[in-house]
Amino acid sequence: xNAASPLSNAAGLxxxxxxxxxxDVSKRFANGTVALRGMSLQxxxxxxxxxxxxxxxxxxxxxxxxxxxxxxxxGSITVNGHPAGExxxxxxxGYVFQEATLMPWASVFDNVFLPLKLQGLGKGEAKARVExxxxxxxLANFARSYPRELSGGMKMRVSIARAMVTKPKLLLMxxxxxxxxxMTRSKLNDEVLGLWRSHGLxxxxxxxxxxxxxxxxxxxxxxxxxxGRVVHDIxxxxxxxxxxxxxxxxxxxxxCRLVSNALEGTMDxxxxxx
Amino acid sequence: MxxxxxxxxxxxxxxxxxxxxxxxxxxxxxxxxxxxxILAVLGLWEFLVRYNEVPHYxxxxxxxxxxxxxxxxxxxxxxAAFTVKLxxxxxxxxxxxxxxxxxxxxxxxxxxxxxxxxxxxxQVTPIIAIAPLILIYVSNTFFALLICAWIVAFFPILSNTxxxxxxxxxxxxxMFRLYQATPWQRLRHLxxxxxxxxxxxxxxxxxxxxxxxxxxAEFVAGTAGQNTGxxxxxxxxxxxxEIPRMFAALFLVSVLGVGIFLVTSWLSNLVLxxxxxxxxxxxx
Numbered sequence: 001x002n003a004a005s006p007l008s009n010a011a012g013l014x015x016x017x018x019x020x021x022x023x024d025v026s027k028r029f030a031n032g033t034v035a036l037r038g039m040s041l042q043x044x045x046x047x048x049x050x051x052x053x054x055x056x057x058x059x060x061x062x063x064x065x066x067x068x069x070x071x072x073x074x075g076s077i078t079v080n081g082h083p084a085g086e087x088x089x090x091x092x093x094g095y096v097f098q099e100a101t102l103m104p105w106a107s108v109f110d111n112v113f114l115p116l117k118l119q120g121l122g123k124g125e126a127k128a129r130v131e132x133x134x135x136x137x138x139l140a141n142f143a144r145s146y147p148r149e150l151s152g153g154m155k156m157r158v159s160i161a162r163a164m165v166t167k168p169k170l171l172l173m174x175x176x177x178x179x180x181x182x183m184t185r186s187k188l189n190d191e192v193l194g195l196w197r198s199h200g201l202x203x204x205x206x207x208x209x210x211x212x213x214x215x216x217x218x219x220x221x222x223x224x225x226x227x228g229r230v231v232h233d234i235x236x237x238x239x240x241x242x243x244x245x246x247x248x249x250x251x252x253x254x255x256c257r258l259v260s261n262a263l264e265g266t267m268d269x270x271x272x273x274x
Numbered sequence: 275m276x277x278x279x280x281x282x283x284x285x286x287x288x289x290x291x292x293x294x295x296x297x298x299x300x301x302x303x304x305x306x307x308x309x310x311x312i313l314a315v316l317g318l319w320e321f322l323v324r325y326n327e328v329p330h331y332x333x334x335x336x337x338x339x340x341x342x343x344x345x346x347x348x349x350x351x352x353x354a355a356f357t358v359k360l361x362x363x364x365x366x367x368x369x370x371x372x373x374x375x376x377x378x379x380x381x382x383x384x385x386x387x388x389x390x391x392x393x394x395x396x397q398v399t400p401i402i403a404i405a406p407l408i409l410i411y412v413s414n415t416f417f418a419l420l421i422c423a424w425i426v427a428f429f430p431i432l433s434n435t436x437x438x439x440x441x442x443x444x445x446x447x448x449m450f451r452l453y454q455a456t457p458w459q460r461l462r463h464l465x466x467x468x469x470x471x472x473x474x475x476x477x478x479x480x481x482x483x484x485x486x487x488x489x490x491a492e493f494v495a496g497t498a499g500q501n502t503g504x505x506x507x508x509x510x511x512x513x514x515x516e517i518p519r520m521f522a523a524l525f526l527v528s529v530l531g532v533g534i535f536l537v538t539s540w541l542s543n544l545v546l547x548x549x550x551x552x553x554x555x556x557x558x
Binding site: 098115119 | 443445446448449450451452453454455459463464467470548549550551554
């Protein structure tokens with residue numbers, strides 16, 4: 001079976017409602033660079049989708065456009081029926097940046113509290129929710145610490161807690177663990193999987209690691225650069241029941257090979273689909 | 275023959291962490307050393323003046339300066355109060371003006387491009403050169419002195435506030451946009467905290483500059499009489515050849531400067547101490 005056939009609509013959850021609908025989205029920067037060309041993609045509720053590709057393939061650009069942080073040149077994006085960035089509640093989306101992006105002047109508690117504060121909640125009302133989010137990532141005892149006192153992995157955990165504190169439906173993660181060591185990284189991978197399962201989230205995870213994408217996702221969207229575009233859409237069923245033992249199975253190895261091949265294809269052919 | 279260098283008896287006997295002791299010692303030294311060295315220099319000064327029998331109208335001994343300070347206490351204090359008033363008022367106005375204009379600059383590049391040249395011209399033209407003009411145009415002497423001191427102290431606050439407000443992390447900016455923060459929330463919770471380290475650095479500089487501005491302006495004005503500052507006392511003493519009194523006034527100016535420095539440093543530590551790299555003490 002060749003699951004890596006280009007753009008096969010191979011997503012596992014065909015019955016769930018569509019959460020994100022991208023139609024023929026392109027992005028051209030002012031300097032003429034085409035960051036993304038004709039990206040069409042439907043993401044359903046409850047999927048864990050990885051955007052995988054070399055640098056410059058537009059995977060972070062696509063993520064920023066879905067969040068509404070970046071405008072696009074043509075096409076359309078809707079999130080939960082609303083045009084991207086115009087959701088009535090910005091808090092429906094949690095966003096985790098490449099770096100932890102914490103406010104150095106604020107304690108861990110205040111950093112996680114920020115999204116609720118911006119919604120107008122008082123500290124008293126929000127306390128329980130902030131503490132819940134912190135214990136979700138195992139940092140309940142660090143509420144009073146300052147970011148500079150934490151390790152890289154812990155900072156990233158705070159960042160995840162901040163994204164989760166508004167109880168979003170959609171979690172967008174932009175190469176969140178790229179700067180972390182291997183051990184921390186695989187631990188955080190498991191934690192993200194745990195959050196995805198227990199909270200019924202939809203996750204879009206940008207990465208350049210084949211192993212990370214295969215371990216985490218129910219679906220890997222492989223992208224190519226110059227111009228940035230989608231070249232493969234690979235479903236990896238069974239994501240919701242995987243355990244860390246999955247890393248040792250032949251299925252995992254086979255999936256890695258499959259995705260690797262798809263990714264290598266993007267390097268060989270400059271213009272695969274056009 | 276022992277291989278291990280750890281002696282359990284010694285380790286158990288220790289009650290106080292040696293690092294804490296070291297830190298206490300360090301803290302005491304930080305106070306004691308400057309005092310000791312200043313006293314030593316004063317002692318040497320006193321000795322050299324007495325030993326070489328230097329006349330007091332050339333270099334007065336510290337003891338004579340102290341005596342003059344006590345004798346002329348009330349008149350010197352009146353002048354010091356005037357200088358303090360001038361300095362603090364000009365510094366406050368520099369903070370208000372610098373911060374407001376800095377905010378305007380950070381909001382609009384166009385405004386910045388139009389007004390920045392004037393700020394630079396004011397800054398680079400020596401205050402001594404502008405002061406006589408200001409004294410001609412402004413009839414109220416105190417007001418004229420205030421303008422001079424303000425011009426000197428204003429620029430660092432303006433330029434650092436403008437840079438500081440622009441220095442917020444771009445990912446944090448994105449995050450505030452994502453959560454649909456109002457402009458006021460963005461200013462209050464992101465831009466102002468990001469600008470604080472820059473502002474505090476400017477405050478330390480502007481504090482010293484406002485004192486320099488106040489003294490220089492008064493020198494140029496050359497005012498005499500009851501309602502004047504320490505600079506006038508220095509001028510006056512030099513005309514009358516009262517060198518010990520001149521030193522006493524000079525001493526008070528230094529004390530003022532040191533006081534301003536200590537207060538601004540303390541403020542900076544108070545505001546930034548818990549998070550900013552510049553104020554955090556690390557073990558080495």
